[in-house]
Amino acid sequence: MNVHAAALANAHLPDKQTSAFAREAIDDLSREPKRLSPKYFYDAAGSELFEAITRLPEYYPTRAELAILKEKARDIAAFVPKGAALVEFGAGSTTKARLLLKRCAVVAYVPVDISGEFVRAQADGLRMDFPSLAVHPVAADFTAPFRLPEASAEMPKVGFFPGSTIGNFEPHEACRFLRSAAQILGSGARMIIGVDLEKGERVLHDAYNDSAGVTARFNLNVLVRINRELGGNFDLSAFIHRAIYNRERHRIEMHLISRKTQVAGFLGTSFSFRSSETIHTENSYKYSIARFAALAHGSGWKVCESWTDDAKLFSVHALVAEG
Numbered sequence: 001m002n003v004h005a006a007a008l009a010n011a012h013l014p015d016k017q018t019s020a021f022a023r024e025a026i027d028d029l030s031r032e033p034k035r036l037s038p039k040y041f042y043d044a045a046g047s048e049l050f051e052a053i054t055r056l057p058e059y060y061p062t063r064a065e066l067a068i069l070k071e072k073a074r075d076i077a078a079f080v081p082k083g084a085a086l087v088e089f090g091a092g093s094t095t096k097a098r099l100l101l102k103r104c105a106v107v108a109y110v111p112v113d114i115s116g117e118f119v120r121a122q123a124d125g126l127r128m129d130f131p132s133l134a135v136h137p138v139a140a141d142f143t144a145p146f147r148l149p150e151a152s153a154e155m156p157k158v159g160f161f162p163g164s165t166i167g168n169f170e171p172h173e174a175c176r177f178l179r180s181a182a183q184i185l186g187s188g189a190r191m192i193i194g195v196d197l198e199k200g201e202r203v204l205h206d207a208y209n210d211s212a213g214v215t216a217r218f219n220l221n222v223l224v225r226i227n228r229e230l231g232g233n234f235d236l237s238a239f240i241h242r243a244i245y246n247r248e249r250h251r252i253e254m255h256l257i258s259r260k261t262q263v264a265g266f267l268g269t270s271f272s273f274r275s276s277e278t279i280h281t282e283n284s285y286k287y288s289i290a291r292f293a294a295l296a297h298g299s300g301w302k303v304c305e306s307w308t309d310d311a312k313l314f315s316v317h318a319l320v321a322e323g
């Protein structure tokens with residue numbers, strides 16, 4: 001048994017999710033350069049911090065995407081077949097789905113999220129506001145294959161993946177997700193997807209280094225979780241948030257930078273940090289319209305239409321499954 005496995009075996013781990021978090025974090029912090037997965041930002045506090053980010057003056061993606069969904073509502077409604085089931089991959093706030101549900105001839109809504117409790121609560125809210133809509137929540141990891149509810153079997157399917165969450169996938173993962181979505185939705189499927197656009201560095205820098213420090217707290221939340229859930233001893237004041245634009249790779253990178261030489265750890269495993277050493281916590285890829293179309297095409301989808309806001313900050317694409 002290696003040192004990591006021994007640490008895990010000796011620890012009191014309440015559930016499978018916690019032990020997966022521990023195993024992954026130990027693995028990722030043992031790498032050079034160190035990293036942590038962005039999926040661990042999103043506990044209840046992290047999800048609230050993300051909601052706060054979407055309201056920041058510097059964070060343009062949410063406002064720009066909402067503007068597109070409102071302004072192009074007629075074109076989007078024309079793209080959605082009558083009697084369709086709208087399948088949302090990952091369910092955040094339902095604001096964007098509600099815009100589509102109000103204007104499109106959708107008869108069923110299938111929100112899919114790893115948190116069953118969250119997705120069922122959302123479903124209840126939607127049933128109240130859209131009494132004639134069939135709502136079928138699915139608790140599943142939407143990046144892996146899952147079955148759609150039987151009730152939607154005969155309906156045309158339209159996937160919905162807003163927020164540029166696809167930008168948090170590595171390009172090969174984005175391709176795998178798009179292929180898997182095509183399979184899940186079935187032949188003739190359509191998809192509406194929000195993708196953040198490449199733009200000047202200043203706007204990107206400010207969106208991910210906001211003056212109120214909310215993104216910094218969001219980034220540090222992964223260490224807060226390690227301390228609370230895995231008994232870690234990270235000194236939060238000894239790490240600073242930094243987001244930089246990597247122009248060659250078309251992505252914003254978020255890092256936690258060690259302010260000094262230090263040792264910190266959890267579950268009996270310690271990690272040494274040099275002064276200025278970074279933990280790479282997130283990538284947020286930005287696409288041009290052409291590069292996204294190429295990605296979609298290589299992943300089994302054809303782009304029918306691409307809409308942007310006036311300032312060309314964000315894009316929403318209408319895709320049709322090929323073949």
Ligand code: AVI
Pocket residue numbers: 053061163164165166167168208215282283284
């Ligand atoms: C969820 N995702 C699309 C956000 C983004 O912009 O990449 C997450 C985020 N990270 C920092 N700010 C927001």
